[in-house]
Amino acid sequence: MSTPRSVAFYTLGCKLNYSETSSISRLFEQAGYREVPFEEGAGIYVINTCSVTDFADRKCRKIVRQALRQSPEAFVVVVGCYAQLKPEEIAHIPGVDLVLGAAEKFRILDYVDGLSKAPGKGLVFAGEVKEAKTFSDAFSFGDRTRSFLKVQDGCDYKCSFCTIPQARGESRSDSVEHVVANAQKIADLGIKEIVLTGVNIGDFGNGSEVIEGTRKKKEGLFLDLIRELDRVSEIPRFRISSIEPNLCTDEIIDFVASSTRFVPHFHMPLQSGSNKILKLMRRRYFRELYADRVARIKAQMPHACIGVDVIVGFPGETEADFLDTYHFLTDLDVSYLHVFTYSERANTPAPEFDDPVPVEERRRRNEMLSILSEKKAPVLLRTTPGPNPAGPF
Amino acid sequence: MHKEKGLVSGFTDNYIKIEMPFQEGLINAILPAALTGIRRTGNVEVSVAFSASSNPLANFSGIQTC
């Protein structure tokens, strides 16, 4: 049964969404709401959605049903990337009362006050994504012993498969000073590890143009940020969630190697080991740059963990292109792969490209790289300092 | 954290997923640890020392419940 002014949350997707849900929950708390577990039955359910996962629509419907099963009279509010991309579709899901877009979600209290259960479709407040220009800070706290600290949002890149810029808007960042203040707040809560999150965190301070040499540096960049955070001595561990290879500069690698707080763990999206496919994907590097980044990391931190995102079955990816990727990854000194099967996304250029790969073939390629990933994992154990583990590999 | 299964889990600095039998003092603690084996789950088993100075193996990894 629901309690009046109680709220429950459900988060789909990435670390960034977790940090934002946590911040939205604190807004409710400050307004006098009580957060309850999802299964307990709440007066308001907030579902923070993702557009990257497959079947976003089906997942969203399922969670709405689950919420209403717990508490049939509850108000259901849907926010997040999928809410920005498909607000009207979501508003038609039976039981959804309110849909908030990227620019509106942190003003959620303005919308839920006075919300009434109306028959028919839910209310929609989702403006154009270009209106999402301000940076809203966020960090997670409570359900984990690590905190995901949001430092950047949005993306100015134009990868041909990606809907994130449409869901989150242009690249914008917090200030170095404010992130440090948030890290201090997190330390005061007793948390020991902070994971820096964002959509394209290497672009912090719009650093891409500075790194690419097309603009002079004006504000603090990602390197400046991690240097300052390294001084927050109450946090023994910082982790960088994911950084584009073209933005993972020598200086960043060297700094992490010399830091006692930033851990030797890099997650860098590769997406393809074929230069032809990288070009079609409109990525901003070729495989040679990626290999160079890995070599530099490993030269300085032989036990560093390097994780890789790869997409298989992108339009135009022939068997030879896929094998290019496979062999490239086989030779690369990395620790694990996150393998994604390409799926067509509305309003992106890639579905219009020639030579789509049959779905069965996409799955086979995913399977091959997943097996390769399993083979990679034990190598890190052998290179980690200390006694080697005795278990079977 | 899998207290109900009698285990705590976490990550080393270099992101190896580790677990070991539950002990109260491990919650939200970062401690020196030695990798000792691989469990059926694929996670790595560790032993920890509660004081870095008393552990000759202590310089590389930690445990944190998750």
Ligand code: SF4
């Ligand atoms: S870098 Fe590319 S894949 Fe990543 S969010 Fe930006 S557009 Fe999407």
